[in-house]
Amino acid sequence: MATLRDIQRRIRSVQSTQKITRAMKLVAAAKLRRAQERILAARPYAAKMGELLGNLVSAAGSDGAPHPLLEQREGPRRQVVIITADKGLAGAFNSNVIRRALEFVRQSNVTEVTLVVVGRKARDFYRRRQWTIKRDLIGFWDRLAYSHASELADYFMQQYLDSEVDEVYLVYNEFRSVASQRPVREQLLPIPRKAEGEGDATAVDYIYEPDPRAILDELLPRHVRTQVFRALMESLAGEYGARMTAMEAATKNAKEMIDVLTIQFNKARQEKITKELLDIVGGAEALKQGAEA
Numbered sequence: 001m002a003t004l005r006d007i008q009r010r011i012r013s014v015q016s017t018q019k020i021t022r023a024m025k026l027v028a029a030a031k032l033r034r035a036q037e038r039i040l041a042a043r044p045y046a047a048k049m050g051e052l053l054g055n056l057v058s059a060a061g062s063d064g065a066p067h068p069l070l071e072q073r074e075g076p077r078r079q080v081v082i083i084t085a086d087k088g089l090a091g092a093f094n095s096n097v098i099r100r101a102l103e104f105v106r107q108s109n110v111t112e113v114t115l116v117v118v119g120r121k122a123r124d125f126y127r128r129r130q131w132t133i134k135r136d137l138i139g140f141w142d143r144l145a146y147s148h149a150s151e152l153a154d155y156f157m158q159q160y161l162d163s164e165v166d167e168v169y170l171v172y173n174e175f176r177s178v179a180s181q182r183p184v185r186e187q188l189l190p191i192p193r194k195a196e197g198e199g200d201a202t203a204v205d206y207i208y209e210p211d212p213r214a215i216l217d218e219l220l221p222r223h224v225r226t227q228v229f230r231a232l233m234e235s236l237a238g239e240y241g242a243r244m245t246a247m248e249a250a251t252k253n254a255k256e257m258i259d260v261l262t263i264q265f266n267k268a269r270q271e272k273i274t275k276e277l278l279d280i281v282g283g284a285e286a287l288k289q290g291a292e293a
Contacts, residue, residue, distance in 0.1 A: 002264070002268070003268075004265065004268055007261055007264055007265045007268060008265065010261055011258060011261045011262065011265065014254050014257050014258050014261065015254075015258060017250075017254055018251055018254035018255065018258070021247045021250040021251045021254060022247070022251045024089065024243065024247045025243075025244055025248050025251060028241075028243040028247060029240075029244050031240045032241055032244055035233065035236050035237035035240050036175070036237050038233050038237070039175055039230070039234055039236075039237045042226075042229070042233055043230070045226070046226050046227065046230045049219070049222075049226060050223070052219070053191070053216075053219060053220070053223055054193075056208075056212050056215060056216055056219065057070060057193055057216070067213070067217070067220055068160075068161055069157065069160065069161075069189065069190060069220045069224070070190055070191055070193065070220070071190055072190055073166040073167075073190070074166075075166035076110040076111040076112050076166070077110065077114070077164070077165045077166045077167070078108055078112070078114075078165065078166065078167045078168075078169070079113075079114045079116060079134065079156070079159070079165045079167065079168045080101060080104060080108075080113065080115055080168075080169050080171060081115075081116045081117075081118065081152075081156070081168065081169065081188070082097065082101040082115060082116070082118065082122040082126070082171050082172075083097065083118040083119060083122070083170065083171065083173070083231060083232065083235045084097050084117075084118065084119035084120075084121040084122040085119050085141065085235070085239045086120040086121070086138055086139060086141055087121075088121065089243060089247070090239055090242040090246055091243075091249075092242075093173060093181060093238060093239055093242035094119075094122075096173065096181075096183045097122070097171060097172060097173055097235075098121070098122060098125050099183075100171055100183040100185065101122075101171040101185075104171060104185055105131060110167075113132075114131070114132045114133075114134045115132065115133045115134065116133070116135045116136070116137075116152075116155075117135075117136045117137075118136070118137045118138075118152070118232070118235075119137075119138060119141070119235075120138045123136045123138060135155065137152065141239070144233070146225075146229055148229075148232065149225055149226075149228040149229030149232055150228075150229075152228050153221070153224045153225040153227075153228040153229075154221075154225070156168050156188060156189060156224065156228075157189070157221060157224055160189045160190070165189075167187065167189065167190070168188040168189040169186065169187055169188060170185070170186045170187075170188050170227070170228070171183065171184070171185050172184065172231045172232075172234060172235045173238040173239070173242075174234050174238065175235075175237040175238040175241060177241070178241040178244060178245060179241065179245050180241075181238035181241060181242055186227070188227060188228070189224065191220060191223065
Protein backbone atom coordinates (compact mmCIF):
# COMPACT_ATOMS: atom_id res chain seq x y z
CA MET A 1 0.00 0.00 0.00
CA ALA A 2 1.26 3.47 -0.93
CA THR A 3 2.40 5.65 1.94
CA LEU A 4 1.41 9.27 2.45
CA ARG A 5 4.79 10.40 1.19
CA ASP A 6 4.43 8.31 -1.99
CA ILE A 7 1.01 9.80 -2.71
CA GLN A 8 2.28 13.34 -2.06
CA ARG A 9 5.18 12.71 -4.43
CA ARG A 10 2.79 11.51 -7.15
CA ILE A 11 0.53 14.54 -6.65
CA ARG A 12 3.46 16.93 -7.04
CA SER A 13 4.63 15.06 -10.13
CA VAL A 14 1.21 15.25 -11.79
CA GLN A 15 0.90 18.93 -10.85
CA SER A 16 4.23 19.64 -12.56
CA THR A 17 3.03 17.78 -15.65
CA GLN A 18 -0.21 19.74 -15.60
CA LYS A 19 1.68 23.05 -15.58
CA ILE A 20 3.69 21.92 -18.62
CA THR A 21 0.65 20.75 -20.61
CA ARG A 22 -1.25 23.96 -19.77
CA ALA A 23 1.68 26.08 -20.94
CA MET A 24 2.02 24.02 -24.16
CA LYS A 25 -1.70 24.47 -24.82
CA LEU A 26 -1.40 28.24 -24.48
CA VAL A 27 1.64 28.38 -26.75
CA ALA A 28 -0.09 26.23 -29.39
CA ALA A 29 -3.22 28.40 -29.19
CA ALA A 30 -1.19 31.56 -29.73
CA LYS A 31 0.64 30.10 -32.73
CA LEU A 32 -2.54 28.53 -34.14
CA ARG A 33 -4.24 31.89 -34.60
CA ARG A 34 -1.54 33.20 -36.92
CA ALA A 35 -1.23 29.90 -38.80
CA GLN A 36 -4.99 29.72 -39.25
CA GLU A 37 -5.14 33.25 -40.62
CA ARG A 38 -2.39 32.43 -43.12
CA ILE A 39 -4.02 29.27 -44.45
CA LEU A 40 -7.50 30.84 -44.69
CA ALA A 41 -5.97 33.69 -46.67
CA ALA A 42 -4.02 31.34 -48.96
CA ARG A 43 -6.87 28.99 -49.90
CA PRO A 44 -8.85 31.42 -52.12
CA TYR A 45 -5.67 32.36 -54.01
CA ALA A 46 -4.79 28.70 -54.63
CA ALA A 47 -8.36 27.89 -55.70
CA LYS A 48 -8.56 30.83 -58.10
CA MET A 49 -5.21 29.96 -59.62
CA GLY A 50 -6.40 26.41 -60.19
CA GLU A 51 -9.55 27.71 -61.89
CA LEU A 52 -7.56 30.05 -64.12
CA LEU A 53 -5.09 27.32 -65.06
CA GLY A 54 -7.96 25.02 -66.03
CA ASN A 55 -9.03 27.50 -68.71
CA LEU A 56 -5.45 28.23 -69.77
CA VAL A 57 -4.61 24.56 -70.15
CA SER A 58 -7.70 24.00 -72.28
CA ALA A 59 -6.79 26.94 -74.52
CA ALA A 60 -3.12 26.02 -74.83
CA GLY A 61 -3.80 22.33 -75.34
CA SER A 62 -5.46 22.96 -78.67
CA ASP A 63 -2.48 24.93 -79.98
CA GLY A 64 0.03 22.09 -80.08
CA ALA A 65 2.13 19.98 -77.72
CA PRO A 66 1.24 20.18 -74.02
CA HIS A 67 3.43 21.97 -71.51
CA PRO A 68 6.15 19.69 -70.02
CA LEU A 69 4.60 19.97 -66.54
CA LEU A 70 1.30 18.70 -67.96
CA GLU A 71 2.78 15.74 -69.81
CA GLN A 72 1.18 12.49 -68.70
CA ARG A 73 3.69 9.63 -68.55
CA GLU A 74 3.31 5.91 -68.10
CA GLY A 75 6.66 5.37 -66.41
CA PRO A 76 7.09 3.39 -63.19
CA ARG A 77 8.83 6.07 -61.11
CA ARG A 78 6.71 7.61 -58.38
CA GLN A 79 7.77 10.05 -55.67
CA VAL A 80 5.74 10.51 -52.50
CA VAL A 81 6.19 13.64 -50.39
CA ILE A 82 5.22 12.99 -46.75
CA ILE A 83 4.67 16.05 -44.57
CA THR A 84 4.69 15.68 -40.78
CA ALA A 85 5.80 17.74 -37.79
CA ASP A 86 9.20 17.83 -36.12
CA LYS A 87 7.70 17.28 -32.66
CA GLY A 88 5.22 14.95 -31.05
CA LEU A 89 2.67 15.52 -28.27
CA ALA A 90 0.01 16.27 -30.90
CA GLY A 91 -2.25 13.27 -30.58
CA ALA A 92 -2.59 11.18 -33.74
CA PHE A 93 -1.52 14.05 -36.02
CA ASN A 94 1.76 12.48 -37.20
CA SER A 95 0.71 8.84 -37.05
CA ASN A 96 -2.35 9.46 -39.26
CA VAL A 97 -0.23 10.95 -42.05
CA ILE A 98 2.43 8.27 -41.74
CA ARG A 99 -0.21 5.54 -41.86
CA ARG A 100 -1.94 7.09 -44.89
CA ALA A 101 1.38 7.45 -46.73
CA LEU A 102 2.43 3.91 -45.81
CA GLU A 103 -0.80 2.50 -47.24
CA PHE A 104 -0.35 4.50 -50.45
CA VAL A 105 3.29 3.44 -50.85
CA ARG A 106 2.47 -0.23 -50.26
CA GLN A 107 -0.46 -0.16 -52.67
CA SER A 108 1.47 1.63 -55.41
CA ASN A 109 1.47 -0.47 -58.56
CA VAL A 110 4.79 0.94 -59.72
CA THR A 111 8.19 -0.68 -59.47
CA GLU A 112 10.13 2.32 -58.22
CA VAL A 113 8.96 4.49 -55.32
CA THR A 114 11.11 7.18 -53.71
CA LEU A 115 10.27 9.39 -50.75
CA VAL A 116 10.78 13.00 -49.80
CA VAL A 117 10.14 13.41 -46.07
CA VAL A 118 9.31 16.77 -44.52
CA GLY A 119 9.43 16.81 -40.73
CA ARG A 120 11.49 14.83 -38.24
CA LYS A 121 8.70 12.34 -37.44
CA ALA A 122 8.41 11.15 -41.05
CA ARG A 123 12.19 11.01 -41.45
CA ASP A 124 12.68 8.96 -38.28
CA PHE A 125 9.95 6.53 -39.31
CA TYR A 126 10.89 5.93 -42.95
CA ARG A 127 14.66 5.86 -42.64
CA ARG A 128 14.27 2.54 -40.80
CA ARG A 129 12.24 1.09 -43.70
CA GLN A 130 13.31 -0.28 -47.04
CA TRP A 131 12.22 2.67 -49.18
CA THR A 132 14.68 5.18 -50.60
CA ILE A 133 14.59 8.69 -49.12
CA LYS A 134 15.73 11.11 -51.80
CA ARG A 135 15.60 14.18 -49.58
CA ASP A 136 14.52 15.34 -46.14
CA LEU A 137 13.69 18.76 -44.75
CA ILE A 138 13.48 19.39 -41.00
CA GLY A 139 13.90 22.18 -38.45
CA PHE A 140 12.08 24.96 -40.33
CA TRP A 141 8.49 24.88 -39.06
CA ASP A 142 8.88 27.75 -36.58
CA ARG A 143 10.07 30.01 -39.41
CA LEU A 144 8.05 28.61 -42.32
CA ALA A 145 8.27 30.89 -45.35
CA TYR A 146 7.44 30.79 -49.04
CA SER A 147 11.13 30.22 -49.78
CA HIS A 148 10.94 26.74 -48.20
CA ALA A 149 8.03 25.79 -50.47
CA SER A 150 9.72 27.34 -53.48
CA GLU A 151 12.90 25.36 -52.87
CA LEU A 152 10.98 22.10 -52.55
CA ALA A 153 8.74 22.76 -55.55
CA ASP A 154 11.70 23.69 -57.77
CA TYR A 155 13.37 20.43 -56.72
CA PHE A 156 10.27 18.42 -57.70
CA MET A 157 9.86 20.23 -61.02
CA GLN A 158 13.53 19.80 -61.92
CA GLN A 159 13.33 16.06 -61.25
CA TYR A 160 10.19 15.83 -63.33
CA LEU A 161 11.58 17.83 -66.25
CA ASP A 162 14.79 15.75 -66.14
CA SER A 163 12.63 12.57 -66.34
CA GLU A 164 13.95 11.30 -63.01
CA VAL A 165 10.39 10.81 -61.74
CA ASP A 166 7.07 10.37 -63.54
CA GLU A 167 4.66 11.25 -60.72
CA VAL A 168 4.85 13.33 -57.55
CA TYR A 169 2.23 13.05 -54.80
CA LEU A 170 1.76 15.05 -51.60
CA VAL A 171 0.50 13.40 -48.40
CA TYR A 172 -0.26 15.81 -45.57
CA ASN A 173 -2.83 16.82 -42.93
CA GLU A 174 -5.49 19.23 -44.15
CA PHE A 175 -6.58 21.72 -41.50
CA ARG A 176 -10.36 21.65 -41.06
CA SER A 177 -10.79 22.93 -37.51
CA VAL A 178 -8.97 23.05 -34.20
CA ALA A 179 -10.17 19.54 -33.38
CA SER A 180 -10.14 18.05 -36.88
CA GLN A 181 -7.26 17.42 -39.29
CA ARG A 182 -7.79 15.14 -42.28
CA PRO A 183 -4.95 13.24 -43.98
CA VAL A 184 -5.16 13.85 -47.73
CA ARG A 185 -3.25 12.77 -50.81
CA GLU A 186 -2.89 15.05 -53.83
CA GLN A 187 -1.16 14.69 -57.16
CA LEU A 188 1.34 17.48 -57.63
CA LEU A 189 3.04 16.45 -60.88
CA PRO A 190 2.06 16.13 -63.61
CA ILE A 191 -0.38 18.95 -62.93
CA PRO A 192 -3.83 17.31 -63.12
CA ARG A 193 -6.00 18.35 -66.06
CA LYS A 194 -9.72 18.85 -65.74
CA ALA A 195 -11.83 15.96 -66.91
CA GLU A 196 -13.56 16.32 -70.26
CA GLY A 197 -16.49 18.68 -69.86
CA GLU A 198 -15.65 19.55 -66.26
CA GLY A 199 -16.15 23.21 -65.44
CA ASP A 200 -17.66 24.07 -68.88
CA ALA A 201 -20.60 25.82 -67.23
CA THR A 202 -18.27 28.32 -65.55
CA ALA A 203 -15.61 28.55 -68.26
CA VAL A 204 -14.35 32.05 -68.99
CA ASP A 205 -13.18 33.25 -72.39
CA TYR A 206 -10.03 35.22 -71.49
CA ILE A 207 -8.09 37.54 -73.76
CA TYR A 208 -4.46 36.44 -73.50
CA GLU A 209 -1.43 38.67 -73.86
CA PRO A 210 1.03 37.68 -75.16
CA ASP A 211 -0.43 34.16 -75.61
CA PRO A 212 -1.69 31.20 -73.50
CA ARG A 213 1.56 29.23 -73.81
CA ALA A 214 3.73 32.10 -72.54
CA ILE A 215 1.37 32.61 -69.63
CA LEU A 216 1.50 28.88 -68.83
CA ASP A 217 5.28 28.99 -68.76
CA GLU A 218 5.00 31.60 -66.01
CA LEU A 219 1.97 30.37 -64.10
CA LEU A 220 2.48 26.59 -63.97
CA PRO A 221 5.71 26.72 -61.90
CA ARG A 222 4.09 29.33 -59.67
CA HIS A 223 1.07 27.07 -59.29
CA VAL A 224 3.26 24.16 -58.16
CA ARG A 225 5.06 26.36 -55.63
CA THR A 226 1.73 27.65 -54.34
CA GLN A 227 0.34 24.14 -53.87
CA VAL A 228 3.42 23.05 -51.93
CA PHE A 229 3.27 26.18 -49.77
CA ARG A 230 -0.43 25.62 -49.11
CA ALA A 231 0.23 22.01 -48.08
CA LEU A 232 2.95 23.14 -45.67
CA MET A 233 0.69 25.79 -44.16
CA GLU A 234 -2.19 23.30 -43.85
CA SER A 235 0.12 20.92 -42.01
CA LEU A 236 1.46 23.65 -39.72
CA ALA A 237 -2.00 24.88 -38.74
CA GLY A 238 -3.16 21.30 -38.25
CA GLU A 239 -0.18 20.57 -36.00
CA TYR A 240 -0.94 23.51 -33.73
CA GLY A 241 -4.62 22.59 -33.61
CA ALA A 242 -3.85 18.96 -32.81
CA ARG A 243 -1.33 19.92 -30.13
CA MET A 244 -3.72 22.39 -28.55
CA THR A 245 -6.45 19.74 -28.40
CA ALA A 246 -4.08 17.08 -27.07
CA MET A 247 -2.64 19.35 -24.38
CA GLU A 248 -6.12 20.46 -23.32
CA ALA A 249 -7.11 16.81 -22.88
CA ALA A 250 -3.87 16.08 -21.03
CA THR A 251 -4.44 19.04 -18.68
CA LYS A 252 -7.96 17.82 -17.97
CA ASN A 253 -6.75 14.27 -17.33
CA ALA A 254 -4.05 15.58 -14.97
CA LYS A 255 -6.68 17.48 -12.97
CA GLU A 256 -8.81 14.35 -12.68
CA MET A 257 -5.79 12.32 -11.57
CA ILE A 258 -4.89 14.95 -8.96
CA ASP A 259 -8.45 14.78 -7.61
CA VAL A 260 -8.26 10.98 -7.34
CA LEU A 261 -4.84 11.09 -5.66
CA THR A 262 -6.06 13.77 -3.25
CA ILE A 263 -8.94 11.52 -2.20
CA GLN A 264 -6.52 8.63 -1.75
CA PHE A 265 -4.24 10.87 0.33
CA ASN A 266 -7.09 12.00 2.57
CA LYS A 267 -8.28 8.44 3.07
CA ALA A 268 -4.78 7.23 3.91
CA ARG A 269 -4.26 10.12 6.34
CA GLN A 270 -7.61 9.42 7.98
CA GLU A 271 -6.73 5.74 8.34
CA LYS A 272 -3.38 6.68 9.87
CA ILE A 273 -5.00 9.08 12.35
CA THR A 274 -7.63 6.49 13.25
CA LYS A 275 -4.95 3.87 13.81
CA GLU A 276 -2.94 6.24 16.02
CA LEU A 277 -6.06 7.07 18.09
CA LEU A 278 -6.80 3.39 18.53
CA ASP A 279 -3.22 2.81 19.66
CA ILE A 280 -3.49 5.68 22.17
CA VAL A 281 -6.85 4.45 23.49
CA GLY A 282 -5.53 0.90 23.69
CA GLY A 283 -2.42 2.03 25.53
CA ALA A 284 -4.46 4.14 27.99
CA GLU A 285 -6.77 1.23 28.60
CA ALA A 286 -3.80 -1.07 29.26
CA LEU A 287 -2.31 1.42 31.72
CA LYS A 288 -5.68 1.74 33.50
CA GLN A 289 -6.04 -2.01 33.85
CA GLY A 290 -2.47 -2.29 35.11
CA ALA A 291 -3.08 0.39 37.75
CA GLU A 292 -6.23 -1.34 38.94
CA ALA A 293 -4.41 -4.61 39.25
